[in-house]
Amino acid sequence: MELVLVHLFPDLLNLYGDRGNLIALRERARRRGIRVTVRQVRLEEPLPRDGDLFLVGGGEDRQQTLVAQALRGSTGQLRSAAQSGAVVFAVCGGYQLLGHAYRTAEGQELSGVGLLDVVTEHPGHNTRRLVGDVVATCTVPGVGELVGFENHGGRTRLGPGARPLATVRVGFGNNGEDGTEGAWCGTVFGTYLHGPVLPKNPRFADYLLRLALRRRYGDVHLQSLDDRAEEAAHAAAAARARVPR
Template sequence: MSDRRLRIAHLYPRLMNIYGDRGNMLTLMRRCRDRGIDVEVDELGLGDTLASGAHDLIFMGGAQDRDQRRVSEDLLATKGPALLEAAASDTVILAVCGAYQLFGKHYVAASGEQLAGLGLFDCWTEHPGPAGDRLIGNVVAELEAGDAITLVGFENHGGRTFLGPEAQPLARVRSGFGNNGKDGMEGVRFRNAFGTYLHGSLLPKNPAFADMLIALALGETELEPLDDEIENAAHRAALKLTGRRR
């Protein structure tokens, strides 16, 4: 058994798993195990309580509106307080698409129904309604936080997310729509909590970002390098789809 261990909570793996978001979990587990890092995964669904301080990394993916509605109340009741505490204590959190929306202040669905958000991120999301265009396509974005990392992914969302004055974007869009197709921002970051619209899955094609999350979760400044020939080829292929080289 290794003396290095990563404890991951995967929230709503059956309901919040659209566009292959489970691939993010597979990538985190594989990149840890290839380095001899033990991984423990707790899958938490409806009715399950998230224990305070029990995990180093928390992941939640996206879903259609009907499943987000099912998850919304349960998230606030059974996992909300521990999530807010985790974010405040610098636990690594990755929230993709629907999770990103629910972790904001509120989400207005296509029907006009407003779902209360967790308020972990200073942002809100509004869907323009059935007549509004979905924001669909390949994305290239440059990480905002001083790390020289280019993110690639695929977005498909009707909601438009807007950041509040206390919010920091995860990345700046170089190709694609991002949060709302207008302000050039993609995702959000609060301490070690990250929200993003990038599917595809995100982490398999972005090994540098995956390693950044793992290192933050373990409290390490640098991880041992891996052979990322296949991952980097996938990254380059995604860049090529947008006509960009880097």
């Protein structure tokens, strides 16, 4: 089997160890004998047509504007990739831009890709950033508990067309009010969880891999891996999240 992973704007959206998500997907596929190709897409470059899974990371506010422009240029391509069953997975700043719109702390309105029915607003630099550990229960069947770390000023609200990715047990989530974290719809996923999220939540990583492979190979069985190190890191993160610090 083959899998093409596409990393969008790695030199802009590389905040916070999010390349760990790419490493996790790549290594977990390779350990199952899947041939993995990673394509890095920089600003102004077209998206590859053969991508099975598109990763969008988080960035700083200034980069958000650049990325919003770049993503708008690729909206059509990203939309048709998702319609053909490719997975789109976005973290933090990338997640915000997958929605309809993002209003920056300065009040600038950035239009998003519109792949997720969410809207984000940054209430301004003088408001509290939502920072800290997160433990949440994932709504994706079979994934269970998610652990990660959030750090965002923007507040995201879900429309009727998006499902929350998780319900928060520790932490703020999308907006610190409604107890939801992230959003998903079909094969498009957005989350505020850094950490990075996929290495420590291997069942979620495997879910995304299976979904990405489905486009070409139908339902596939992924052999189970020795995940003791992953589970230990997950447990350590969850335990630290429950200690006030």
